[in-house]
Amino acid sequence: MASFDFAPDIINGWDKLPAFPSDIETIEFDTISLKALQAREGATIRKIIDSCKTVGFFRIDLSDTKDGMQMLAAANEMFKLSQETFSLPDEILLADDVFGNGESLLGYKGLGKSVVDKTGRRDNNQQYYIGCGDLDGFGRSQAKYNNILHAAFPEMRNFSSLGRFITNEVLDILSTDLNLEATDPQYLPKLHSHSNNSGTHVRLLKCPASAGENANLQAHTDWGSLTVLFNAIGGLQLYIPDNLIPGQNAGWKWVKPVPRTCLVNLGDAMVKWSAGNYKSNIHRVSTPPGEQHPYARYSLAYFVRPDNDVQLRPLGKHQELFPTYKEWALRRAMAGNADTFKNGDWERGQGTESAVSTAARG
Numbered sequence: 001m002a003s004f005d006f007a008p009d010i011i012n013g014w015d016k017l018p019a020f021p022s023d024i025e026t027i028e029f030d031t032i033s034l035k036a037l038q039a040r041e042g043a044t045i046r047k048i049i050d051s052c053k054t055v056g057f058f059r060i061d062l063s064d065t066k067d068g069m070q071m072l073a074a075a076n077e078m079f080k081l082s083q084e085t086f087s088l089p090d091e092i093l094l095a096d097d098v099f100g101n102g103e104s105l106l107g108y109k110g111l112g113k114s115v116v117d118k119t120g121r122r123d124n125n126q127q128y129y130i131g132c133g134d135l136d137g138f139g140r141s142q143a144k145y146n147n148i149l150h151a152a153f154p155e156m157r158n159f160s161s162l163g164r165f166i167t168n169e170v171l172d173i174l175s176t177d178l179n180l181e182a183t184d185p186q187y188l189p190k191l192h193s194h195s196n197n198s199g200t201h202v203r204l205l206k207c208p209a210s211a212g213e214n215a216n217l218q219a220h221t222d223w224g225s226l227t228v229l230f231n232a233i234g235g236l237q238l239y240i241p242d243n244l245i246p247g248q249n250a251g252w253k254w255v256k257p258v259p260r261t262c263l264v265n266l267g268d269a270m271v272k273w274s275a276g277n278y279k280s281n282i283h284r285v286s287t288p289p290g291e292q293h294p295y296a297r298y299s300l301a302y303f304v305r306p307d308n309d310v311q312l313r314p315l316g317k318h319q320e321l322f323p324t325y326k327e328w329a330l331r332r333a334m335a336g337n338a339d340t341f342k343n344g345d346w347e348r349g350q351g352t353e354s355a356v357s358t359a360a361r362g
């Protein structure tokens with residue numbers, strides 16, 4: 001099989017890539033302008049929150065601000081770095097093996113070194129995880145990185161700080177949506193440091209061109225809070241459950257890469273903090289579709305993870321679903337005050353008994 005292996009240029013290089021097929025079923029996401037997001041335009045904020053509560057993915061158009069264009073340029077540098085790094089001999093790469101780096105979960109994962117399904121089938125990807133704690137120099141994890149990556153720490157630091165700038169904007173909006181502003185306007189951003197007490201990292205990924213039709217990366221939800229993702233060749237697919245999107249059947253849908261944008265998706269921590277109101281959707285990477293099939297697929301992510309000691313419990317407006325004992329008891333007691341009795345207080349005053357015994361109490 002003829003195959004092609006080059007780092008994409010996601011600013012000017014789209015015409016060098018074969019077209020994404022037009023006859024496969026895709027899922028479209030809302031596109032948010034970075035400029036409108038930074039200006040906190042009402043309609044934009046509503047689109048972000050709606051996306052978080054439904055599909056758990058949205059797109060940001062980075063072409064309309066200087067920061068956004070800097071992010072695209074920084075991502076291009078990362079793609080070049082990926083190609084250079086993944087071309088190193090195996091013995092250099094495997095010296096940084098993630099499975100030998102303790103609990104840091106940082107370093108290199110070799111081709112075929114993880115499974116993609118319960119039969120134990122091997123993946124078709126190489127990955128490097130570079131910790132933002134290591135990049136920002138506040139501490140050093142046990143992870144090892146090859147010399148090419150070490151030399152590129154300034155560029156990676158630049159990419160991750162632009163990623164942090166964008167995700168903090170989103171975390172700020174979600175703090176307000178969760179009613180956390182009164183406690184601290186920067187509530188969610190402050191749960192995420194660039195230190196070795198956090199798994200936040202830059203991730204380089206390559207799926208080499210492969211003859212088969214296989215799952216390159218297993219179906220998963222992201223583990224952390226937010227992911228900023230760049231890709232140029234197709235392969236990413238999302239599982240859309242029944243009734244999520246009117247008129248769309250359940251099943252795996254392709255995601256078409258869109259020039260000058262990044263994807264942002266929610267991870268499991270957001271689901272926990274919002275008591276299930278925000279969604280982290282299941283996705284996977286298949287071999288590229290149609291004419292893109294013989295191409296090596298590079299993708300790039302900035303993964304935002306909460307600090308290690310942050311609790312995964314409902315926050316802000318969702319916290320009352322999980323009250324302390326005192327809050328629970330007071331709510332019950334106060335609901336029975338005849339002088340302030342109002343609609344809904346009767347129900348608020350009930351205990352945990354079943355509907356049958358509630359009926360018995362009239």
Ligand SMILES: O=C(O)CCC(=O)C(=O)O
Binds near residue numbers: 205229236285299300
């Ligand atoms: O490569 C992609 O487009 C997606 C990768 C992904 O989902 C992940 O690494 O968590």
Ligand SMILES: [Fe+2]
Binds near residue numbers: 220221222283
């Ligand atoms: Fe993912």
